[in-house]
Amino acid sequence: MSRSFFQKSLLTLFLLLFAKGFLLLAQNNIPSTKVLTTDELFEYLETSNPEIAKIADGYKAGNIEAAKKNLADYFKQRSAERYFFSWKNFGDQFEKYNRDYKGSKENHLSKANELLTDFPSNPFWQIPSKNLKGKEVTAYELRHLARQHKAVDAAFAYYYKNEDTTYLNYFVGQMKSLNKAFAEGKYDDEGNGIYEYFRCGYRTSNWLFAHHLYLASQKYSTGDQLLFIQTILHHGAQLFERTKKYSPGNHHTKGLVGLFLISAMFPEFISAASWQKQAITGLVEHLQKEVNDDGFQFERSIGYHIGDIDNYFYVYRIAQINGIALPDEFTERFSEMFYALTQLAYPDKKLPVLQDDTDEPWAEFNKMDEPLSIGALLFNDPQLKYFTGNKIPSGIFWYLDGTTFKRFKGLQNAAPVFSSTALKTTGYFITRNGWDVSSEYMVITNGLSDKKPDHQHGDILGISAYANGRVILPNYQVRYFLDDFSFFKNSFVKNVALVDSIPQGLKWKKNEGESGFGKWQNLPKPKTNLWLNHLDYDYFSGSHNGYEAIGVNYKRDILFIKKGYWIVRDVFVSNTVHSYQQIWQGNFSEEIKNKFARTTFPDGSGLELILLNGNSDITARDNFRGKSNFVFSKKTNTGCTYVTLVYPRRDFDERLQNISLEKTDINGDTFLTGVKNYLIVKDLVITASDLLKSDGNLYFWDVKEILTGGENYNFKDETNFIIKMKDGGIEMTSLSAENIVLPDVDYFKQEILKPGETITLQMQEK
Numbered sequence: 001m002s003r004s005f006f007q008k009s010l011l012t013l014f015l016l017l018f019a020k021g022f023l024l025l026a027q028n029n030i031p032s033t034k035v036l037t038t039d040e041l042f043e044y045l046e047t048s049n050p051e052i053a054k055i056a057d058g059y060k061a062g063n064i065e066a067a068k069k070n071l072a073d074y075f076k077q078r079s080a081e082r083y084f085f086s087w088k089n090f091g092d093q094f095e096k097y098n099r100d101y102k103g104s105k106e107n108h109l110s111k112a113n114e115l116l117t118d119f120p121s122n123p124f125w126q127i128p129s130k131n132l133k134g135k136e137v138t139a140y141e142l143r144h145l146a147r148q149h150k151a152v153d154a155a156f157a158y159y160y161k162n163e164d165t166t167y168l169n170y171f172v173g174q175m176k177s178l179n180k181a182f183a184e185g186k187y188d189d190e191g192n193g194i195y196e197y198f199r200c201g202y203r204t205s206n207w208l209f210a211h212h213l214y215l216a217s218q219k220y221s222t223g224d225q226l227l228f229i230q231t232i233l234h235h236g237a238q239l240f241e242r243t244k245k246y247s248p249g250n251h252h253t254k255g256l257v258g259l260f261l262i263s264a265m266f267p268e269f270i271s272a273a274s275w276q277k278q279a280i281t282g283l284v285e286h287l288q289k290e291v292n293d294d295g296f297q298f299e300r301s302i303g304y305h306i307g308d309i310d311n312y313f314y315v316y317r318i319a320q321i322n323g324i325a326l327p328d329e330f331t332e333r334f335s336e337m338f339y340a341l342t343q344l345a346y347p348d349k350k351l352p353v354l355q356d357d358t359d360e361p362w363a364e365f366n367k368m369d370e371p372l373s374i375g376a377l378l379f380n381d382p383q384l385k386y387f388t389g390n391k392i393p394s395g396i397f398w399y400l401d402g403t404t405f406k407r408f409k410g411l412q413n414a415a416p417v418f419s420s421t422a423l424k425t426t427g428y429f430i431t432r433n434g435w436d437v438s439s440e441y442m443v444i445t446n447g448l449s450d451k452k453p454d455h456q457h458g459d460i461l462g463i464s465a466y467a468n469g470r471v472i473l474p475n476y477q478v479r480y481f482l483d484d485f486s487f488f489k490n491s492f493v494k495n496v497a498l499v500d501s502i503p504q505g506l507k508w509k510k511n512e513g514e515s516g517f518g519k520w521q522n523l524p525k526p527k528t529n530l531w532l533n534h535l536d537y538d539y540f541s542g543s544h545n546g547y548e549a550i551g552v553n554y555k556r557d558i559l560f561i562k563k564g565y566w567i568v569r570d571v572f573v574s575n576t577v578h579s580y581q582q583i584w585q586g587n588f589s590e591e592i593k594n595k596f597a598r599t600t601f602p603d604g605s606g607l608e609l610i611l612l613n614g615n616s617d618i619t620a621r622d623n624f625r626g627k628s629n630f631v632f633s634k635k636t637n638t639g640c641t642y643v644t645l646v647y648p649r650r651d652f653d654e655r656l657q658n659i660s661l662e663k664t665d666i667n668g669d670t671f672l673t674g675v676k677n678y679l680i681v682k683d684l685v686i687t688a689s690d691l692l693k694s695d696g697n698l699y700f701w702d703v704k705e706i707l708t709g710g711e712n713y714n715f716k717d718e719t720n721f722i723i724k725m726k727d728g729g730i731e732m733t734s735l736s737a738e739n740i741v742l743p744d745v746d747y748f749k750q751e752i753l754k755p756g757e758t759i760t761l762q763m764q765e766k
Helices: 003-027 038-044 050-060 064-082 087-100 104-118 139-147 150-160 165-184 197-214 222-242 250-265 272-290 302-322 328-344 369-379 394-399 402-410
Strands: 421-423 428-432 441-445 462-467 470-473 497-499 506-510 518-522 526-533 537-544 553-561 565-573 578-585 589-592 596-600 606-611 618-624 627-636 640-649 663-666 669-681 684-694 697-708 711-714 721-726 729-734 758-761
Touching: 038 050, 038 064, 038 222, 050 064, 064 087, 064 222, 064 250, 064 302, 087 104, 087 197, 087 394, 104 150, 104 165, 139 197, 150 165, 150 197, 165 197, 165 222, 197 222, 197 250, 222 250, 222 272, 250 272, 250 302, 272 302, 272 328, 302 328, 302 369, 302 394, 328 369, 328 421, 328 428, 369 394, 369 402, 421 526, 428 526, 428 537, 441 553, 462 640, 497 553, 497 565, 553 684, 565 578, 578 640, 627 640, 640 663, 669 697
Parallel strands: none
Antiparallel strands: 421 428, 428 441, 441 462, 462 470, 497 578, 506 518, 526 537, 537 553, 553 565, 565 640, 578 627, 589 596, 596 606, 606 640, 618 627, 663 669, 669 684, 684 697, 697 711, 697 721, 721 729, 729 758
16 A cells, blocks of 8 residues: 555545534534524434433434424423423412512503514514504614513413413514524614624523413414524524623623523533533623622612622522522622612612613612512521512512512511711712611712713712602603603703813713614713711712813812701812802702702702802703703802702701801801801811801811911811810811821821821820
8 A cells, every 4th residue: 555545545534534523513512603493403402311312312213293392392391490480380370470469460461562563573673674553663672672571571461361372473473583584684783783692682581481481371382382492592502602702781791691591491402501601601700890899880870780680680590490500709799789789778768860770761769679679588688678578579579489488578677787888989979867768868979980881971979869758859760762861861960060061971972773872982080089977977078070171170078967968069179260050950949049949848848958158140940851950150260169058858947047148057057158267275276268066076178277376377278177076185087188287386296187087186285
């Protein structure tokens, strides 16, 4: 035998082995380029499972129809053990659901009707196209069609309408339609991508839910069930390809959730193990990178934080049901997300509106019973149960079993023990004086996501406040498709301060698919200078660079006196002409021109806004979407300082009356402006711009000089501090963002007072 013949034979053998290996490798991965036929399903089964092996053998033996039925029946039986709920006891659960949650039927039927009257069962999966009403389908509508969230409502409607096959046929038709559109390339794969990981993952979750509802019906045929498996495996293959690389934000997270759910429901297919590994690895990476060390989701929105709680809950719960091990870090970081919400909670167990919250447009609060019910159940924590009702919310009813219901009912609740707190990394600072429903609360927002500020509003150094059982300084939820979405995402509907009426959010950019969502390309960079909380007061100081380009430096200081009011100090430093605005949300009337505004709520409680250090030049009011604001405005060429009292009153008798240019009485406290030579003790006199006297504490702002031991000491930079009289001495606490250089004279034994530091002044000379 010649060497060349031997080499050729070897090469041929190698090529044959390579081809066979390549074929085996290809068979180890469900393709993303096509939707499997029912026959091809059998090629991708993992036959180490004896039951699956038997079904596969039957198919190979030519018993094709029987094998298909056996395969559908196998997964139907397994689904009863693997999914959130079992079709086997659907009837009892459905009856309990309708009995315990009034209005559910009407809600599901209404949304199902919207779906069926807007789109046919074989819609166009791209635009331009028209809906059943002859109207052009918007990008927003196409994206929501792609999510298929109303498919769940249609599945419920199927049972409300005594198994009316209209709804089942519609579900089957939409799967066939999407598969056909994919095969023909007639679907959006760009800006409004139908298989983009968020929309594909969302559709996966919704179709899995609908599928498990339909399994309770004998009318859901073997062919329908196999079509679903073909379709959902194609979604898995798509998600596997599209989620390999980390991308910040909830879109990528949702895709990984969908991938995990498919892998857990259909582990008998040979791609499932690699899908599950990628999903878990990716989700842990999201938790690592997107849950800040204070427990809050990095996009800073209540809505998106709760949305991610839902995402991780689905994974956690399915893993729990199926005995799938999740890394410890998954559980630890997931649990922190619930405690972050408790820190932000209003005293009435609701949450403020922060950034892109979108459930109820123009609403002034968010609900928290659903996510906290999840946390209380998963971690058996009475502190989390405190924020829930006694009944499991309807939104998570189908994700829990009967044992869980009983455990929830028996779980005790424990009121929070913490008071004011801060999510420092996220940039939320919360002042509060209790957990009674009438307690006072304020959240200050001073953060910006460096990775994905898409959901950020123009509200840096903005505030939202609550008192006497209601939101008194609101922020508002938004909705992406509304024409004025960008307006509601900006500063005129926030409680902020502006220069020359220039809002914080600049350079609006719509998203690629033109669905209505958009973001600000220019937002100020925030900085937190100081955060202190004490038994009788809290103090915050922050700044941002939003107006440096026009020659204005800006900072906001907020003092909370825990007997129940705030002093908000906006400081603008400039040597050029500008106008300065303070914007307040609410329906205010002007009690004293350019100085005092008041709003009164239906129960007689109210809110007073008083400029304590003078008057503005003008005021203004505006209305939009049934919401109102009130604006103080002043124009100068030397900068401006607003010192504003935010005073919530419980009733008519608590209204403020003793108000003058130099002095304001505040519920037993006194605010003085333009303070000269204020005597602390013998030989210690202070001159400052402003002073608040409250329960033995003296709060000084912009101290000009200290006179002690016969010597004057002048401060060049803004200097703020508290003086508190103590037995045998005087305590001084810095409220300045920078070090205070103290005079080397009587009473002072150290020359530097650091931000937030407290020292005791000595009563004798050095």
